[in-house]
Every structure is written in structure tokens, then in C-alpha cells.
Amino acid sequence: MYEGIVQELIDELGRLPGIGPKSAQRIAFHILQTESVDVTRLAEVLTEVREKVHFCVICGNVTEQEQCSICRDPRRSHATICVVEEAKDVSAVERTREFKGLYHVLGGAISPIDGVGPDDLRIRQLLQRLADGTVTEVIIATDPNLEGEATATYLTRLLVQPGLRVTRLASGLPVGGDLEYADEVTLGRAFEGRRVVEP
Amino acid sequence: MLRTHKLGEADRIITLLSRSHGKIRAVAKGVRRTASKFGSRLEPFMVVDAQFYEGRTLDIVTQAESLGSYGSDITGDYSAYTAASVMVETADKITDDDGSLQQYLLLVGALRSLARKEHPVSLTLDSYLLRALSIAGWAPSFGDCAVTGEPGPHTVFVAQLGGVVADRVAPPGSPRLDSRTIALLASLLSGDWADAEAADDRQQSQASGIVAAYTQFHLERSLRSLQHVDRTTA
Ligand SMILES: [Zn+2]
Numbered sequence: 480m481y482e483g484i485v486q487e488l489i490d491e492l493g494r495l496p497g498i499g500p501k502s503a504q505r506i507a508f509h510i511l512q513t514e515s516v517d518v519t520r521l522a523e524v525l526t527e528v529r530e531k532v533h534f535c536v537i538c539g540n541v542t543e544q545e546q547c548s549i550c551r552d553p554r555r556s557h558a559t560i561c562v563v564e565e566a567k568d569v570s571a572v573e574r575t576r577e578f579k580g581l582y583h584v585l586g587g588a589i590s591p592i593d594g595v596g597p598d599d600l601r602i603r604q605l606l607q608r609l610a611d612g613t614v615t616e617v618i619i620a621t622d623p624n625l626e627g628e629a630t631a632t633y634l635t636r637l638l639v640q641p642g643l644r645v646t647r648l649a650s651g652l653p654v655g656g657d658l659e660y661a662d663e664v665t666l667g668r669a670f671e672g673r674r675v676v677e678p
Numbered sequence: 679m680l681r682t683h684k685l686g687e688a689d690r691i692i693t694l695l696s697r698s699h700g701k702i703r704a705v706a707k708g709v710r711r712t713a714s715k716f717g718s719r720l721e722p723f724m725v726v727d728a729q730f731y732e733g734r735t736l737d738i739v740t741q742a743e744s745l746g747s748y749g750s751d752i753t754g755d756y757s758a759y760t761a762a763s764v765m766v767e768t769a770d771k772i773t774d775d776d777g778s779l780q781q782y783l784l785l786v787g788a789l790r791s792l793a794r795k796e797h798p799v800s801l802t803l804d805s806y807l808l809r810a811l812s813i814a815g816w817a818p819s820f821g822d823c824a825v826t827g828e829p830g831p832h833t834v835f836v837a838q839l840g841g842v843v844a845d846r847v848a849p850p851g852s853p854r855l856d857s858r859t860i861a862l863l864a865s866l867l868s869g870d871w872a873d874a875e876a877a878d879d880r881q882q883s884q885a886s887g888i889v890a891a892y893t894q895f896h897l898e899r900s901l902r903s904l905q906h907v908d909r910t911t912a
Contacts, residue, residue, distance in 0.1 A: 497686045591763035591903035592681055592722075625721045628753035636756060657710045660688065 485511070534566075537608070539584035539601050541566045549573075549582060556580045560608065561618045562634065563658065564588050564627065571659045572620060575667035580618075583608065588626035589633055597633060605634075609643065616644045618673055622658045623648075636678040646673040679724045680766040684710070691736065692720050694728070695769050695785060700777035704730055704737040716742050723749045723762050723789050746786065748793035756908055758792045761803040763903040765789065768807060771897050772814045780813045800882060800909045801874050804889040805866040812867065816840075816896045820864040823847065831857055835888055837895040859884045883909070 480486055485507060493503035510518055534540070535547035542548065549555060549569070559580030563569060569582050585600040608614065619634055621627035631647055638645050649672030661669070680701075682690045688711045693703050709717045716739065719726050725746030730737040752758045769785045788806040791797060797805075808818065819841030821830045832842040834852045842860060859881045865873040866885065877885070890904055 496684070499686070589759075589906075591760050591906035592767045594902040594906075596906040624717075625723070625749055625753055628750065629756065629759040632754055632759065633756045660711050 538582045539586060540569050540582055557613050559616045559618065560614050561620050562605065563620050564622055568620065568658045571661065571666060575663045575670060577667045577670040588621055588630040590626045609640065612642060615642060616646060619645065619647045620658065635676045639678060645676055647676045648673050679720060679722050679726065680770045681722050690720065693770060695773055695782055696777065697779060697782050698777050700775040701773050704739050705733060706739045719744050721749050722766055723752050725786055746790060748789045751793035757799040757910065760906050760908045761799050762789060762792055764803060764901065764907060765806050767901055767903045768810055771900060772810060778813065781810065784809055784813065797871055797875065800886055801866065803907065804886055805869065807889050807893045808867045811893060811896055818892055820860050820867065831860065833857055833860060837892045855884060856881060863888060
């Protein structure tokens with residue numbers, strides 16, 4: 480335990496995902512020893528990011544505007560939507576340069592044990608986007624792990640409607656892994672080899 | 679395998695229920711990275727033969743061979759996935775480090791049954807819950823009165839009193855159950871599937887309500903997955 484504000488900083492850092500007490504302590508002392516101008520800049524960016532960045536009203540991706548750059552891009556196809564769990568998965572898929580459609584970020588995966596059900600995700604918003612018939616294919620690109628697969632199963636059952644093709648990324652992605660860690664080549668291949676799924 | 683939590687960049691903390699050493703928490707290194715050979719085996723609902731070495735705070739998994747690969751069959755059926763989630767959460771809540779071979783065998787059997795679609799999902803879950811609670815020392819009574827021991831049949835079920843109770847000890851206003859529902863609950867507890875599957879939808883859903891109330895009472899309303907159970911398919 481350290482005195483007052485130093486301990487507070489360690490506690491706050493320790494709340495961040497993937498940061499244990501040891502790392503929190505290391506980062507805290509790094510900040511204490513860093514040039515004050517750099518620390519000020521970090522503090523500003525943190526405040527700025529909270530003020531400026533929010534979620535795209537259409538797809539749920541992160542953006543500084545009302546709609547994200549992908550939703551605003553007229554060259555992107557409006558006939559295909561790729562469904563991912565998190566905004567960071569959008570960048571993973573973008574890196575493959577395989578996909579020219581739009582995205583839909585669910586905000587997680589269905590995980591009853593963590594208290595997350597279908598109503599806690601942006602599934603209703605996805606159905607609204609499909610209502611006018613513009614979209615002809617939904618590619619489900621949830622993580623290739625247990626929760627991701629179960630979410631895909633749920634969506635496949637839910638998205639049965641005439642004129643809509645529902646596809647799932649080809650296997651070959653490592654099971655148990657996170658989509659964001661798949662390399663571009665593997666993920667690109669998984670896109671090319673996607674298959675139609677039926678409930 | 680009961681559940682997993684992300685740890686750091688690429689690891690997971692896994693919780694598993696072992697045959698003879700109770701519940702074990704350990705670190706699975708690198709499983710979220712693409713080249714991990716463990717990844718698919720160390721997911722919930724899988725049955726593995728695992729080896730560990732002692733780490734500084736938590737043990738670390740060194741090997742895992744699959745003994746029962748139920749994950750993909752279960753996630754391929756959304757109702758089964760929600761039911762299996764309740765099972766592993768219940769097992770996590772009612773077991774500790776002491777180990778219970780009975781709880782282990784019950785859970786493995788129930789997950790296998792779900793994966794193989796042996797019985798309707800909802801009945802499989804209700805039967806699992808009644809039996810898991812019984813092994814934990816909270817066996818409900820569906821025959822004799824749970825308070826006085828008077829022989830049944832009784833039709834008032836009170837979770838707080840431990841089962842069905844005679845009319846004269848039932849709290850005023852207690853809801854009365856169909857006698858077929860009581861029979862269904864008894865069949866689910868004893869594993870009489872032919873009898874359980876013969877029950878109609880109304881009796882099954884009434885029984886599910888009783889099992890849910892009884893489970894939440896004993897687990898102090900701490901089961902998060904129970905409210906997400908999908909009972910839409912048979
Ligand atoms: Zn957008």
C-alpha cells in the first residue's frame with residue numbers, strides 16, 4: 480500500500496482490463512517518473528476521448544461523428560453487413576481488405592453466465608437495419624469461441640427472412656481464440672470461404 | 679470445464695470441476711492467440727484430462743487432452759447452450775475445493791445428454807438442478823410432507839420448507855400445484871424419463887417454475903444465467 484493519491488492511481492489502473500496489481504504499480508511509477516508534459520498530454524487524450532468519441536448511431540462502431548467513416552463512405556456496399564462482437568473486430572476485418580460492405584457491432588456475445596442475454600446486445604438495431612430489404616447478406620463474424628458460436632447460432636435462428644442470406648466465416652480460424660488475434664491472411668481466407676448457415 | 683475469464687493479452691483463467699480434487703482454478707497461457715493447441719479444449723462444457731504445474735498464485739495448465747467434446751454440439755443449439763450455462767454456473771456455485779465425485783459425474787452426464795439431445799432440453803436442465811441440489815444436501819420432498827412427514831400426496835410446494843407440505847402446515851395463500859406436476863418433479867428427481875416426457879407443456883412449464891424457485895432459494899438468488907434460459911424449443 481502506498482500513500483493516498485499514489486495508491487488511488489494504482490487502484491484505478493488495476494481496474495483496466497488485462498492489468499494486474501503488479502502492472503498497475505509499474506505503470507503508476509512510470510507515470511510518476513515521466514516528463515510532466517507527456518503525462519499532461521496523456522490526461523488530455525483520456526478526457527478528450529471520453530468527450531469526443533462515441534458509438535456510430537447506425538453500426539455501433541467507434542467514431543467522433545454521428546456516423547462512422549465506414550457508414551458514411553458511399554463506395555461501401557449497402558447489401559452486405561458483417562456482424563462482429565466488438566469495435567476492435569471491425570479494424571481486424573478492415574485489415575484483410577477482403578470486405579467492402581458495412582458492419583454491425585453487437586457490443587459483446589451472449590453469455591448467460593455473465594448475465595448477458597440477447598436483449599443486452601445491439602440485436603434489435605440489427606433487425607431494424609434489415610427491415611427494408613436492402614441488405615441481402617449478413618456475415619456473422621463473431622469470435623470462434625464458445626460464446627461467439629452460441630451467438631451465431633442465435634442470430635442464424637433469428638435472421639430467417641426471405642431474400643436474406645446468412646453466412647458464417649469458414650472454419651480454419653482457431654477455436655477458442657479471439658477474432659482480433661487472427662492474422663490478415665487467415666481472416667481473409669475465412670471471409671472468402673464463408674458458408675451459408677441454416678437454423 | 680466450468681468457465682473462463684480473460685486474463686491479460688492472450689491468457690485465460692479457467693475454472694474446472696475435477697473428479698476428485700474439487701474445483702480448480704488455473705491459468706491457460708496463450709489460448710486466445712491463434713496458434714494455441716489448447717484453445718478449443720479449454721472451453722466451458724468440455725471434458726478434459728488436464729495436467730498442471732504449480733504457479734506462483736494459480737496453477738498453470740501444461741497439457742489438456744479431450745475426453746468429451748460437447749462444446750460444438752451444445753453451442754449449435756441455442757436452448758442447449760443456455761441450459762448448459764445454468765448447469766456450469768450451478769456446479770460452480772455449489773462445489774468447493776473438497777471435491778464431489780457425484781457432482782462431477784452428474785454434470786458430465788447432463789452435458790453429454792444435452793450434446794446428444796437425449797431428452798428435451800428443459801427437462802434435462804430441471805432434472806440436473808434437482809439432483810445437483812440433492813447431492814448438495816437440499817433434496818426436495820415430492821411425496822411426504824417436508825415438515826411433518828405425513829404421507830402424500832400433497833399439492834402445496836414451499837421452497838423455504840423443503841418441498842411439498844401438508845395443507846395444515848402450508849402458509850396461507852400458497853399456490854396449489856396440479857398433482858401431475860408433482861409427479862413430474864418426482865420423475866425428474868429420480869430420473870424416470872419415460873414418465874417425465876409424457877407430461878404436457880403446461881405441467882412442464884409449471885415444474886420448471888418450481889425448480890427455478892427452489893434453486894434460486896438455495897443459491898440465494900445468485901444464478902445469473904437462469905433468467906436467460908431459452909425454453910422455446912422442445
Ligand atoms: Zn457506422
